[in-house]
Amino acid sequence: MSGATTDAGPDRPGLTPPRDAVAPERHPDAPAPGEPLGAHYDHCFGCGGAQPHGLHLEATAGEGVSVTAEFTVQPAHQGAPGLAHGGVLATALDETLGSLAWLLRTIAVTGRLETDFVQPVPVGATLHLEARCTAVAGRKIYSTAVGRIGGPDGPVAVRADALFIEVKLEHFTDNGRPEEIRAAMSDPDQVKVARAFEVNP
Numbered sequence: 001m002s003g004a005t006t007d008a009g010p011d012r013p014g015l016t017p018p019r020d021a022v023a024p025e026r027h028p029d030a031p032a033p034g035e036p037l038g039a040h041y042d043h044c045f046g047c048g049g050a051q052p053h054g055l056h057l058e059a060t061a062g063e064g065v066s067v068t069a070e071f072t073v074q075p076a077h078q079g080a081p082g083l084a085h086g087g088v089l090a091t092a093l094d095e096t097l098g099s100l101a102w103l104l105r106t107i108a109v110t111g112r113l114e115t116d117f118v119q120p121v122p123v124g125a126t127l128h129l130e131a132r133c134t135a136v137a138g139r140k141i142y143s144t145a146v147g148r149i150g151g152p153d154g155p156v157a158v159r160a161d162a163l164f165i166e167v168k169l170e171h172f173t174d175n176g177r178p179e180e181i182r183a184a185m186s187d188p189d190q191v192k193v194a195r196a197f198e199v200n201p
């Protein structure tokens with residue numbers, strides 16, 4: 001055994017914003033509170049309509065830099081009999097936190113996601129999620145989310161804290177499989193989404 005056992009450690013920066021972090025700013029052109037955000041990519045496992053077994057998570061803009069979202073657990077999402085798989089629940093949190101990017105109008109990917117599984121979530125249950133951005137430091141975006149069963153006042157089932165990192169469009173074009181990238185770039189709807197994030201495809 002060696003060294004201190006903090007949750008972060010010197011080589012693994014944690015989820016606590018640094019001293020120079022600032023409060024997140026809602027972009028002036030962000031969708032209005034109550035506006036559905038839609039999918040950022042039709043084939044996204046979290047929010048896309050073209051994934052038969054995806055989560056089909058629907059997110060809505062909230063006040064400030066916050067969102068709410070809903071997702072109903074399907075039989076295809078099971079881990080144990082009749083219960084949602086933990087990875088699927090983490091995906092729901094990740095997707096909800098990721099959709100905060102619409103409010104910041106920034107493209108960002110998950111660097112770190114720390115999840116607490118508080119209570120099992122049965123198949124058929126609707127998970128109500130809320131996420132908000134807590135701080136920004138350069139390219140680092142700090143955020144937190146909670147998921148409740150059955151309604152916005154239901155029992156807490158899952159929680160997460162996350163660090164997203166702002167990236168350029170090249171993050172996708174350099175790393176994604178060329179056939180999907182080509183298809184995305186020739187899809188006017190996808191180009192519109194990229195523009196909404198103020199990226200020139």
Ligand SMILES: CCCCCCCC/C=C\CCCCCCCC(=O)SCCNC(=O)CCNC(=O)[C@H](O)C(C)(C)COP(=O)(O)OP(=O)(O)OC[C@H]1O[C@@H](n2cnc3c(N)ncnc32)[C@H](O)[C@@H]1OP(=O)(O)O
Pocket residue numbers: 012013014040041046094095098101107108109110111112138139140163165167172181184185190193194197201
């Ligand atoms: C036509 C095409 C259309 C395109 C579509 C456009 C619209 C799409 C819109 C939106 C899409 C969003 C999709 C959302 C989906 C849900 C969210 C996900 O699941 S995303 C997938 C999972 N995540 C990844 O795959 C990331 C994989 N990781 C990486 O690529 C890199 O590690 C990356 C980009 C995260 C960072 O790499 P670096 O080289 O850019 O930057 P470095 O210098 O390493 O980090 C910057 C700072 O962040 C800290 N950092 C990085 N990773 C950290 C970590 N894991 N924990 C703590 N700190 C970390 C570092 O310590 C550094 O901090 P210091 O500036 O030095 O203070």
